[in-house]
Amino acid sequence: MKGTEANDRDLNWVYLLIVVVLIIQILIYYSLTRYFA
Amino acid sequence: MSKIDWIVMVVTLLVIVLYGMWKSRGTHNIKGFLLADRKLPWYHVGLSVMATQASAITFLSAPGQAYSDGMRFLQFYFGLPLAMIVLCITFIPMFRKLNVYTAYEYLEKRFDIKTRMLTAFLFLLQRGISTGIAIYAPSIVLSTILGMNITYTTIFIGGLVIIYTVYGGTKAVSHTQLFQMCIIFSCLFFSAYMVISMLPENIGLIDALHIAGKMEKLNIIDTHFDWNNKYNIWSGIIGGFFLQLSYFGTDQSQVGRYLTGSSVKQSRLGLIMNGLVKIPMQFLILLIGTLVFVFYQFHPAPVFYNKIEVAKIENSSYKNEFESLNKQFAEVHSEKTIFLNNLKTALDTKDQSLIDVTRDNLHASEKKEKEIKKSVTGLMKLNDAEADTNDTNYIFLTFVTNYLPVGLIGLLVAIIFLASMGSTASGLNSLASTTTVDIYKRLIDKHGDDKKYLAVSRLTTTGWGIFCIVIGVYASKMGNLLEAVNILGSLFYGTILGIFVVAFYMKKIGGQSVFYAAILAEIFVCIAWWSNLTAFLWLNVIGCLLVMIFSYILQRIPILHNKSVPN
Numbered sequence: 001m002k003g004t005e006a007n008d009r010d011l012n013w014v015y016l017l018i019v020v021v022l023i024i025q026i027l028i029y030y031s032l033t034r035y036f037a
Numbered sequence: 038m039s040k041i042d043w044i045v046m047v048v049t050l051l052v053i054v055l056y057g058m059w060k061s062r063g064t065h066n067i068k069g070f071l072l073a074d075r076k077l078p079w080y081h082v083g084l085s086v087m088a089t090q091a092s093a094i095t096f097l098s099a100p101g102q103a104y105s106d107g108m109r110f111l112q113f114y115f116g117l118p119l120a121m122i123v124l125c126i127t128f129i130p131m132f133r134k135l136n137v138y139t140a141y142e143y144l145e146k147r148f149d150i151k152t153r154m155l156t157a158f159l160f161l162l163q164r165g166i167s168t169g170i171a172i173y174a175p176s177i178v179l180s181t182i183l184g185m186n187i188t189y190t191t192i193f194i195g196g197l198v199i200i201y202t203v204y205g206g207t208k209a210v211s212h213t214q215l216f217q218m219c220i221i222f223s224c225l226f227f228s229a230y231m232v233i234s235m236l237p238e239n240i241g242l243i244d245a246l247h248i249a250g251k252m253e254k255l256n257i258i259d260t261h262f263d264w265n266n267k268y269n270i271w272s273g274i275i276g277g278f279f280l281q282l283s284y285f286g287t288d289q290s291q292v293g294r295y296l297t298g299s300s301v302k303q304s305r306l307g308l309i310m311n312g313l314v315k316i317p318m319q320f321l322i323l324l325i326g327t328l329v330f331v332f333y334q335f336h337p338a339p340v341f342y343n344k345i346e347v348a349k350i351e352n353s354s355y356k357n358e359f360e361s362l363n364k365q366f367a368e369v370h371s372e373k374t375i376f377l378n379n380l381k382t383a384l385d386t387k388d389q390s391l392i393d394v395t396r397d398n399l400h401a402s403e404k405k406e407k408e409i410k411k412s413v414t415g416l417m418k419l420n421d422a423e424a425d426t427n428d429t430n431y432i433f434l435t436f437v438t439n440y441l442p443v444g445l446i447g448l449l450v451a452i453i454f455l456a457s458m459g460s461t462a463s464g465l466n467s468l469a470s471t472t473t474v475d476i477y478k479r480l481i482d483k484h485g486d487d488k489k490y491l492a493v494s495r496l497t498t499t500g501w502g503i504f505c506i507v508i509g510v511y512a513s514k515m516g517n518l519l520e521a522v523n524i525l526g527s528l529f530y531g532t533i534l535g536i537f538v539v540a541f542y543m544k545k546i547g548g549q550s551v552f553y554a555a556i557l558a559e560i561f562v563c564i565a566w567w568s569n570l571t572a573f574l575w576l577n578v579i580g581c582l583l584v585m586i587f588s589y590i591l592q593r594i595p596i597l598h599n600k601s602v603p604n
Contacts, residue, residue, distance in 0.1 A: 011125065011305060018118045018312045025316055026115065026270070029257040036250025 042447030049451035057213030061205040070206035073297040082307025088214035092460035101429035103326025107256040109268040116278030121312030125305040140292040148548030157475040163529040168464030169508025175457040191509040199502035232328040245331040276574030283534035289467035340366040342431035373402040469498040531580020554587030
């Protein structure tokens with residue numbers, strides 16, 4: 001895919017954000033599980 | 038339901054459906070009917086994608102699942118954000134570049150017609166059955182409220198959805214879904230607030246979470262790896278990633294949603310929104326179920342939540358046995374209340390040894406309750422072999438109708454209807470798109486005019502609607518609906534995803550190889566499921582990997598070798 005639309009570089013940081021948010025959520029849920037068990 | 042609830046429900050339904058139909062007026066061509074003229078902004082795409090996945094099943098089944106099995110189901114969604122990234126980078130630009138109506142059109146351009154037809158067939162089979170189950174879910178609501186036979190309510194709701202979808206097409210679906218999701222989010226927050234406010238005075242949110250945690254309902258993360266454990270973090274991230282990638286990347290009910298975006302970027306932003314919001318939304322829904330569980334620890338809980346089945350056993354020759362079990366259940370329940378008060382004291386005084394003792398006592402009581410419940414369902418089966426002995430879908434509904442204030446009940450019931458209508462409409466719309474574009478337009482009438490294709494789309498929507506109603510009538514025997522849909526999806530999604538992965542990333546593989554590889558992989562997946570080889574989420578991974586491996590091997594067999602490899 002060489003078209004400009006195919007590579008929205010300005011969206012790369014959003015992809016990174018998705019991964020970071022996922023990791024933070026998993027850590028929060030893990031803490032909840034352990035703390036309240 | 039009170040009169041006010043009925044008014045709230047009918048007005049909410051009418052306003053939203055009429056708005057969607059008004060917005061979709063003037064749909065005179067197939068592009069408008071199937072793709073909403075590709076004009077929708079990202080938030081429209083995002084909410085539409087979420088509304089398609091969040092059917093009535095989500096709001097009925099998930100709280101019940103949390104009530105009976107805890108919150109571990111949340112892990113199922115951990116692969117979703119990662120799948121969104123892959124879709125944004127690979128799938129969306131590929132589909133948009135080729136200007137396709139359905140995902141399967143792409144497969145003919147890349148491989149050959151038989152691979153396109155095989156994939157479309159697997160999709161139609163799977164989506165047809167899933168949509169039937171989605172129609173059945175809100176029928177539970179109507180039958181519980183009106184006390185009607187579930188078969189009639191399924192037919193009634195299915196009929197309503199057909200009229201709405203045939204008239205509006207994708208445009209109506211998307212516009213209604215936008216409204217639905219706004220109301221759904223507001224109602225969810227309000228429901229959570231209501232459950233917390235109805236707990237006993239001395240029990241706050243933190244206490245409720247402690248109680249849920251000690252009774253193994255706050256088991257969100259399970260890091261222990263086990264092939265046969267349905268929900269742990271590994272099956273959630275890996276298996277869930279493959280399932281969600283396949284669902285969003287190859288299931289026309291979702292592809293059809295994000296192809297409506299006004300540009301590649303708008304479609305991508307819509308999916309990104311889904312990746313960020315989906316897990317917190319699901320967490321909230323499951324948390325409501327857990328809080329309902331805590332609520333019922335302090336209030337009289339029925340031994341079985343499906344009133345229709347309870348009425349059947351109460352009017353049978355097993356009446357006395359049932360009453361005796363009911364009495365035992367109430368005794369265990371009041372015994373549990375004493376333990377819960379002890380737990381509260383232990384938590385307040387931070388007495389760890391008392392906490393441990395009380396936790397063990399609560400587990401013992403829970404075990405006793407489960408045994409009593411097992412005896413009750415055993416009686417139900419003895420009385421009627423066809424009895425529906427799974428009541429998880431009725432738990433949240435019972436709570437809503439018995440305890441929520443007037444007006445809110447009507448709104449929540451309307452939401453369950455709307456959610457179902459949204460996802461069912463998307464399902465019917467995608468079934469019609471695939472039948473019209475991939476089968477009728479490709480095999481029967483290649484050079485028809487736009488009006489004819491529009492008429493065929495409307496006709497196939499009706500046909501699939503009737504098929505789904507028939508499936509819905511039989512769906513009551515499938516246990517927990519949410520799991521039934523996901524298990525069904527996992528049987529086919531892995532193979533379908535495998536075909537697309539080979540198409541995108543294994544450029545040297547031809548149509549002949551991938552076609553036979555897909556058939557072999559599907560047979561293997563069915564055998565693996567039949568023989569309980571592994572938990573269902575892993576079937577997605579197995580199916581996808583097998584298609585890739587078999588394609589690679591078959592490509593090396595000279596007889597099958599396809600000389601002309603496209604692209």
